[in-house]
Amino acid sequence: MTTPRPHRSPHQPEGGAARFGAREIAERVDRGDLPDPMVNPHSPKEPAPGEKWSERTRFLLYGLLFFGLGAALVFLGLERWRRATFMLGATMMYLGVLRQFLPDSLLGVFSVRSRKFDLWFCLLVGGGMVFLASSVDALGS
Secondary structure, three states: OOOOOOOOOOOOOOOOHHHOOHHHHHHHOOHHHOOOOOOOOOOOOOOOHHHHOOHHHHHHHHHHHHHHHHHHHHHHHOOOHHHHHHHHHHHHHHHHHHHOOOOHHHHHHHOOOOHHHHHHHHHHHHHHHHHHHHHOOOOOO
């Protein structure tokens, strides 16, 4: 009596699925068919409102985002957990508002979904962090 052979797709190479990895797929694809990684497919086709602003203004607003993240990291390093949480939440709310105005090419990885989704997500999560940080009593002070 023979054991039945497992079903194998005609597109699957000999040796199983382990040999058919993402690298092989990436090598087979034409580079012109791949989407631009700096363009968010969820964003509207019209340009962001901040595209008309000067480059200096856009980078200043973007720099304030990193200032807020840096301040939160400094508070974490100093073990000021409530202040760090408050600063991180406020920075996340700022990111949600900033996402409405700056182009995806500048925001990069901070541009996740559509502008509306990013706004509400950042406002809700950041607002929750700010609320928790400001409503919890300080233990040792």
